[in-house]
Amino acid sequence: MTATEAIAIETRPTPPNLAFENRPSLIGLSREDMAKVLVEKGVPERQAKMRVQQIWHWLYVRGISDFDDMLNVSKDLRALLKAHFTIARPEVVEEQISNDGTRKWLLRFPPRGAGRPVEVETVYIPEEGRGTLCISSQVGCSLTCDFCHTGTQRLVRNLTAEEILSQLLLARDRLGDFPDKETPQGAIVPLDGRKVSNIVMMGMGEPLYNFDNVKAALLIATDGDGLSLSRRRVTLSTSGVVPEIYRTGSEIGVMLAISLHAVRDDLRDELVPINKKYPLKELMEACKAYPGLSNARRITFEYVMLKGVNDSLADARDLVKLLKGVPAKINLIPFNPWPGSKYECSDWETIEAFSDFINQAGYASPIRTPRGRDILAACGQLKSESERMRKTERLAFEAMMIANHGED
Template sequence: MSLSLDLTSPDARAALACPVAAEKPPLIGLTRPELAEALVAAGIVPEKQAKMRASQLWHWLYVRGVSDFSLMFNISKDLRTALDRHFSIARPEVVEEQNSTDGTRKWLFRFPPRGAGRPVEIETVYIPEEGRGTLCISSQVGCTLTCSFCHTGTQKLVRNLTAEEILAQLLSARDRLGDFPDRDTPAGAIVPTEGRKVSNIVMMGMGEPLYNFEAVKKALLIASDGDGLALSKRRITLSTSGVVPEIYRTGEEIGVMLAISLHATNDDLRDLLVPINKKFPLKDLIAACRAYPGLSNARRITFEYVMLKDVNDSLDDARALVALLKGIPAKINLIPFNPWPGTNYQCSDWETIERFADFINNAGYASPIRTPRGRDILAACGQLKSESERMRKVDRLALEAMMIAGHGEA
């Protein structure tokens, strides 16, 4: 039985979220030079102090994880008051939190309007595993790609997320998980990697990260900064459906691990499953993968392959996959299809998936079968979608019950 917490009541909102005031520009998501420039432009810090003050703020925002200027105790009260008057460091509103029976947690975050726009909602998922905890982060509200097996693809693109909004998912998750130092921790302390609940992040949530390249780049470089959130780039994975020009840029300008949402070994089928293939066909995509900087057996590209019954799961498909990726240091993640209300696809039989995996393994590629996580709260791969775009909750839960009964899942 999953647990869902509706956090939309006024009391819950006051206790658990502080929506960003639209009139105050955020400091989250700014680089150090941009932080210094913002402080000087606001007239609250002289230029000769700006670099030092920016470093102080950076520590409080990304090491200590504070979301209230009043908690920055080594900054004068007058300056804290001025910062609060001009800027925001508040978290997004937590509209809903769902806890799966397997420990997966999903949050529905609401961000305030940008310009003349409306508030938007996105989903973020935390997956605890032995020895690690992975946060799946969204980069867009909705998606333009319309991959036929993906629930998120049925929601039209509303807008790109800003660097602040991408980072806010990580900061908010760490808040909720108790993953920042408490107030009694010495001011210079940094949370050790081994003690983190969020040890890895994957850009695999809502949207295509490489269609929001600049904001994603900025957010990931801040997340991997050694004097802040300090996540190793080898613990950050960016997943793309195949935006070939930006794959080259990702390797050169961001340097994180790469994952490719592949799912087919020929253009005809991939055109159907992943329509972006019509613009960037397999030959171009594979060429970009071969050219990705730093590839080795220790730094492999992950190829994601959803297992669809009688669509792409034959041994002939497995042979074609091995041939397609020949010579690329790679891991092939086999993903049992996660059903969602209204889909026409079915998950491959387990015996078929295992036979497929055995063939890939025998060919020399690691091919783990991804354990479905958070299915009972629609948090599994390909199931994310803003609550505001879903059917009413009662109808959704009824359909989920029908779906579970039809597929024999517990």
């Protein structure tokens, strides 16, 4: 079976997206901000707290996306809400389903200063006992990490708190993870509990370069009276924006992951250019100061295995030395190739030897099994389809020009 044959692609056109209209969304607002905008539109101030409580329940417990479904809200208030606000989901341009059950959604959002509508990718990874949603925080990325496909797409704009949170809401819709919603026939999901039990801010973009919107979205995602995800099941991954690591610990309190990938400043400067601004010494100081660190709340260090680049036993020894004193888990990630990349994945024997050394040193170092490779949904492979198409069109144009020049 070829990779193409292994891919199940399902495109579901969505109704006209109300989010493209000028009405602001109630999704992503704090309770205080929601009360404020309701009062501004005519809801009596003495009723605002009660109305927010009702709306919050419908949005984040029941998972509704139409004001008419708010059954305990008066018709007059529903009419007011529809006239001034939206709670629509983003437009689903395409849904791809890998042969391993991984799902990738290409979502379209309004321009909001970008000149035209923008697209991001969101990935759902089902595993035994849990389902993890990988959420994007930016359209594109500004970090240009050398091995990362997403980093080849320029940064277009930050996602809003609504757009970040909407990725979670849409995934729960599509997977039947809200009351009265059905799981798609044949979908691979955990047998018990929530279909989306964990979220990771590891999609497109650097979350800590969009701190305020990411914070607002994650505080709602972990709110006990709504989506109610445990902070221990939410992981924020950063390439090392040191000042915001301190803020993440004190203001959000979720689990932390570091995209490390190298143990020497010279190599990390090349692989993860933000290291030039925040070198390893500063990064490790911020990690050691992260609140609540313990064997039960360890920092995850992501380490992509690049053949002949960072995969020697000397690198493994230096990694153990670098992390000394930090409660840590090390995720070894076989490199996921993408068109045009100059890197190769380390040999499997090399990865296993690297892992064995780290395990013997007392660090848990699972080798992350590649998921969704056949639909470019694996770590470092996310990129909006429109960007891929623009690149394809540009290459085709260049080829045509070269051909025409040859005919001359």
